[in-house]
Structure formats: C-alpha cells, structure tokens
Amino acid sequence: MPTPSQPTAILGYSLFATRWLQAPLYFGLVAAQGVYVYKFFRELWTLILRSVTGQADETYVMLAVLKLVDVVMIANLLIMVIVGGYETFVSRIGLQGHRDQPEWLSHVNSNVLKVKLATAIVGISSVHLLQMFVDVHHTSHHSLLWGTVIHMAFIASAAILAYMSGPMAAQGERLHRGHGLTPVYASHEGAAHEGAGRAAGGTNGSSVPAEFAVAARTAPVARVTVPIPAQTVSSPYETYETYDSYVSYDAHETHETCDVQDPAEPGAEARIREARFPARKLLEEFDEEYPRVLDRKAVHRLGGLDFVAARRNVVFIGPPGTGKTHLAVGLGVRACQSGHQVAFATAAQWAARLADARSAGRLTEELADLDACPLLIVDEVGYTPLDPDTAHLFFQLVAHRYERSSLIVTTDRPLGRWEEVFGGAAPAMVDRLAHHAEIVRLEGDSYRMRQVTSAWAE
Structure with a gap:
C-alpha cells in the first residue's frame, strides 16, 4: 500500500482534529442536565408542599410522580448522549478498570448508541402517553389520538434501528476479529493484514515468516462454531x-x-x-x-x-x-x-x-x-x-x-x-x-x- 504524502497526512490529521469542536457541545449538554436537576427538585418540592397541605389528590400525585420520572429519564438520555457520544465521536474516556464504569460503555459504538437512544425515547414517550391517559378527563381525543400515533412511530423506529443494527454489528465483529481467523502474523513493526496480503501473493520481503505464509496459502482457518x-x-x-x-x-x-x-x-x-x-x-x-x-x-x-x-x-x-x-x-x-x-x-x-x-x-x-x-x-x-x-x-x-x-x-x-x-x-x-x-x-x-x-x- 503506498504511503500517503506528507501534505495528505497533515490534511488528514487536521480534519481528524476537528472532532474536538464537538467537545463544547457535550459540555453544553452537561449544563442542560443541571437545568433538569433544578427542574426535578422544584417539582419534588411542589409535590411535597401540596401533599402536606392537603391540596394534592391521587390524580395529582400520580401525574407529579410521572413528571419526576419523565425528568429522570430525560436526564438518563442526556448522560447517555454525553458520555457515549464523547467516547464514540471525540475521544476515549479511559474508564477501563474503574469500579463505577457503566456496563454499556464497555461495548458502546454508533450502532449501540442509536439503539439505546431510540429505546430511551420510547420510554419517555410512554411516560408522556401515560400522563395523558391518567388525566384523560382534561385531554382532548385529538391529543390522545396523535399522542398514540406518535408513540407507535417511536416504537416502530426503535424496532427498525434494532433490526438494522444486528447485521451491521455482526459484520463489524467479523471484520474486527478477522485477523484472528487465519494463522498469518505480522512482525511487531508491521500490520497483520498487510503481511497477510504479501504472504498470499508470495512477495519477497514479506514481514510474515515463511512457515506462516505457507499455512496462509494452504489452510486458512475458518471460524469454528x-x-x-x-x-x-x-x-x-x-x-x-x-x-x-x-x-x-x-x-x-x-x-x-x-x-x-x-x-x-x-x-x-x-x-x-x-x-x-x-x-x-x-x-x-x-x-x-x-x-x-x-x-x-x-x-x-x-x-x-x-x-x-x-x-x-x-x-x-x-x-x-x-x-x-x-x-x-x-x-x-x-x-x-x-x-x-x-x-x-x-x-x-x-x-x-x-x-x-x-x-x-x-x-x-x-x-x-x-x-x-x-x-x-x-x-x-x-x-x-x-x-x-x-x-x-x-x-x-x-x-x-x-x-x-x-x-x-x-x-x-x-x-x-x-x-x-x-x-x-x-x-x-x-x-x-x-x-x-x-x-x-x-x-x-x-x-x-x-x-x-x-x-x-x-
């Protein structure tokens, strides 16, 4: 493979460095999360006051709790976008070995992130729709109809994303682990795939030892199930x-x-x-x-x-x-x-x-x-x-x-x-x-x- 020229390499590195322009956006979402923290405690304080003074009936308490749940779910969505998006599109956070590392962060990628975000949006939509049905006497039939239609659209979108991400993730996994499926190895200074290509073609100067090159040509190892x-x-x-x-x-x-x-x-x-x-x-x-x-x-x-x-x-x-x-x-x-x-x-x-x-x-x-x-x-x-x-x-x-x-x-x-x-x-x-x-x-x-x-x- 030809080595890219220095101007091309500099241009590529410069474009890659522009990913840091997204970092302030994620810190802006952190500020938005602070707003939701303030909103949560304001709603909670109002609920406590009205409950103590006897001004809250069962319907009001249920709606207020659903509002709190709604705020928490939106905050969860924000933290998923902030941490997962930064890890995926800007830079690794490096939490490996940290006892508080989220389980989902260890295998996050763009496909996983999209599915998780879609699922979170469906959950938020469910809470909003439940609020409408709890307060059905003060909700118009038009709002109920469109609320249900929009919620079903969210569910369908999430299902389609999940269905599409399955084959894409499987293909990515095969490509990601492809270097381990054949006994072709590069030297500690070369790339395994590049060495495999030279070994298969029998080119002199390959970084792959001869005995491995023979194995690569005669008996590639398939994934064993x-x-x-x-x-x-x-x-x-x-x-x-x-x-x-x-x-x-x-x-x-x-x-x-x-x-x-x-x-x-x-x-x-x-x-x-x-x-x-x-x-x-x-x-x-x-x-x-x-x-x-x-x-x-x-x-x-x-x-x-x-x-x-x-x-x-x-x-x-x-x-x-x-x-x-x-x-x-x-x-x-x-x-x-x-x-x-x-x-x-x-x-x-x-x-x-x-x-x-x-x-x-x-x-x-x-x-x-x-x-x-x-x-x-x-x-x-x-x-x-x-x-x-x-x-x-x-x-x-x-x-x-x-x-x-x-x-x-x-x-x-x-x-x-x-x-x-x-x-x-x-x-x-x-x-x-x-x-x-x-x-x-x-x-x-x-x-x-x-x-x-x-x-x-x-």
Missing part, C-alpha cells in the same frame, strides 16, 4: 495435580514462534492444545457465587473478548484457590474458539523461556515471535520473589507487548506490592501493565482447602 465439551473435574478450582502433563518447558527446546496449529487438525482444538493450558476450564463452569468479592459484570464483559481486539490487559488479583486461574484459562479457551492464538505458562515457566532465549542471544527475536499470539497468559505471578535479571526479563516482556498485544496475569499480590517480587522494575512494569487493563479482584476462602476440610469432617 463447534462447542468444546466441558472437562469433568472435581471442582471449579482444581489444583494442578497433573500440571506437568499439560505444560512442560525444556530449556533446550527452541521456541521460534508462538505455536501454530497443524493444518490437518480442527482449528479451535489445535489452538487449545497448543496453548498448553493446565486443564480445560470454561467460563460457564465458573462458580460465580463462591468468591465473596467478584465483579461479575466485569467477568461477563471480558467474556466478549473485546479486550483482545483492543490490545488491553487483564489482571486477576486474589488469594490462592479463589478461581483466578480458572477465569484466565476460561478466557484463553474462549479466545482460542474465536480464532486467536493463545500461549499459557506460569511466571516461572515464562522466566525460564525468556532466560533461555537471552542465553542464546535471541531475546529480541523471541519477544517478536511472541507477537504471533494476540494473547499471553502469565499465571502465578508473585508466588516467589525473582532475582533482578529475571525481573528485568518480565519487564521487557510487558514493555514489548504494551499497546501491541494482550496479557492476562494472575497474582496473589496487589499491584502496589509487586516490588516485593520484581524489586526496582515493579513501578515501570505496573505502569505499563495496568495502564490499559481490567483489574478484577477476587476475595474468599480457598475452594481447594474447603474441599480438604469437608473431607476431614467426613
């Missing part, structure tokens, strides 16, 4: 009794790339096998009621895998046995099912792999090869302190993948205590890891210890 059967386990938080049978690291084994599936094997199953999970765990099997503290909405939101496409990180923090690894593996399995390459290992195993690459003088190449995996999972961070050299290796891994690919990290220590594990490298590492990350905290007793205690009691 066959569900993976759940593994029968004794508990959702099974200990690593057979860990070595799933994951092993040979110091003399070469890891030139993130493993790529054999074209003869089913895509999703091959990716799951090559991810080297300690056991197959599914998000659906996770017992959400067991941890005393868990942001369940955040877990459901992460299950949509938007964080992988956005190249963001996930950090699960909690004591042993609370389900951190189960959630990490569950997200990894789902990512494999969605067409993404995933690599799983404990912190100790990643340290051994990176140390081996450094000893061989190919640490830079190893980090670049790991770019083939959009998602890496680092389990059991913080269980043992690391020497300064190993801590620096982890820093290089986190820094290399910063805003480039996603990491899932499980740890038993809050990020503020990572200096106990990584020493002086901790502040810079935490800064990069947590900048674009969803922090999920789990608290509760160990599931495994509860099973042991139950066995003793029996």
Whole structure:
C-alpha cells in the first residue's frame, strides 16, 4: 500500500482534529442536565408542599410522580448522549478498570448508541402517553389520538434501528476479529493484514515468516462454531495435580514462534492444545457465587473478548484457590474458539523461556515471535520473589507487548506490592501493565482447602 504524502497526512490529521469542536457541545449538554436537576427538585418540592397541605389528590400525585420520572429519564438520555457520544465521536474516556464504569460503555459504538437512544425515547414517550391517559378527563381525543400515533412511530423506529443494527454489528465483529481467523502474523513493526496480503501473493520481503505464509496459502482457518465439551473435574478450582502433563518447558527446546496449529487438525482444538493450558476450564463452569468479592459484570464483559481486539490487559488479583486461574484459562479457551492464538505458562515457566532465549542471544527475536499470539497468559505471578535479571526479563516482556498485544496475569499480590517480587522494575512494569487493563479482584476462602476440610469432617 503506498504511503500517503506528507501534505495528505497533515490534511488528514487536521480534519481528524476537528472532532474536538464537538467537545463544547457535550459540555453544553452537561449544563442542560443541571437545568433538569433544578427542574426535578422544584417539582419534588411542589409535590411535597401540596401533599402536606392537603391540596394534592391521587390524580395529582400520580401525574407529579410521572413528571419526576419523565425528568429522570430525560436526564438518563442526556448522560447517555454525553458520555457515549464523547467516547464514540471525540475521544476515549479511559474508564477501563474503574469500579463505577457503566456496563454499556464497555461495548458502546454508533450502532449501540442509536439503539439505546431510540429505546430511551420510547420510554419517555410512554411516560408522556401515560400522563395523558391518567388525566384523560382534561385531554382532548385529538391529543390522545396523535399522542398514540406518535408513540407507535417511536416504537416502530426503535424496532427498525434494532433490526438494522444486528447485521451491521455482526459484520463489524467479523471484520474486527478477522485477523484472528487465519494463522498469518505480522512482525511487531508491521500490520497483520498487510503481511497477510504479501504472504498470499508470495512477495519477497514479506514481514510474515515463511512457515506462516505457507499455512496462509494452504489452510486458512475458518471460524469454528463447534462447542468444546466441558472437562469433568472435581471442582471449579482444581489444583494442578497433573500440571506437568499439560505444560512442560525444556530449556533446550527452541521456541521460534508462538505455536501454530497443524493444518490437518480442527482449528479451535489445535489452538487449545497448543496453548498448553493446565486443564480445560470454561467460563460457564465458573462458580460465580463462591468468591465473596467478584465483579461479575466485569467477568461477563471480558467474556466478549473485546479486550483482545483492543490490545488491553487483564489482571486477576486474589488469594490462592479463589478461581483466578480458572477465569484466565476460561478466557484463553474462549479466545482460542474465536480464532486467536493463545500461549499459557506460569511466571516461572515464562522466566525460564525468556532466560533461555537471552542465553542464546535471541531475546529480541523471541519477544517478536511472541507477537504471533494476540494473547499471553502469565499465571502465578508473585508466588516467589525473582532475582533482578529475571525481573528485568518480565519487564521487557510487558514493555514489548504494551499497546501491541494482550496479557492476562494472575497474582496473589496487589499491584502496589509487586516490588516485593520484581524489586526496582515493579513501578515501570505496573505502569505499563495496568495502564490499559481490567483489574478484577477476587476475595474468599480457598475452594481447594474447603474441599480438604469437608473431607476431614467426613
């Protein structure tokens, strides 16, 4: 693809910068919301006074409450337009990991925003129509007729928008995740789609390694919709009794790339096998009621895998046995099912792999090869302190993948205590890891210890 000339690039950036002209409009809507706050409390004060003085009958109270509901719904519509519109059309707000982040904001886009606004308008119209019917003796038949017609028009418009947004959202999702459906990877300096085009055409100088180019030409991986059967386990938080049978690291084994599936094997199953999970765990099997503290909405939101496409990180923090690894593996399995390459290992195993690459003088190449995996999972961070050299290796891994690919990290220590594990490298590492990350905290007793205690009691 030809590189745009400098004047063209400057013109494009200048046009893109004009989006900030919309920012004052959203702040103007904030002022309008203040007006509605004043209107709400004025109506509420009037209702209280008339109720206390006996001047309010049942019809008046009902109409006054409906007015208050109307004001609140309009205010909700305003906040949706302000926050969602600013996030969609001006700039990201960056609430990822904030405990008060609205659930709908994590997947907001122009289609979602239009449907939500249309639904809110239908709700407001419903309140207005209900007010007319409550006060039917003082409302003309002409007003009732047109109020009903207008309300039905709003409902029809919302239904049409919702119907149209479904196929559009599905198509956008396919395009958004299309890079994960074929085993074609770009170097850490190139674009995956551009590399795929060169690999398919066999052009020399492609940033795609030759073995990936062959796979791209001969066996493109389609989206796999066959569900993976759940593994029968004794508990959702099974200990690593057979860990070595799933994951092993040979110091003399070469890891030139993130493993790529054999074209003869089913895509999703091959990716799951090559991810080297300690056991197959599914998000659906996770017992959400067991941890005393868990942001369940955040877990459901992460299950949509938007964080992988956005190249963001996930950090699960909690004591042993609370389900951190189960959630990490569950997200990894789902990512494999969605067409993404995933690599799983404990912190100790990643340290051994990176140390081996450094000893061989190919640490830079190893980090670049790991770019083939959009998602890496680092389990059991913080269980043992690391020497300064190993801590620096982890820093290089986190820094290399910063805003480039996603990491899932499980740890038993809050990020503020990572200096106990990584020493002086901790502040810079935490800064990069947590900048674009969803922090999920789990608290509760160990599931495994509860099973042991139950066995003793029996």
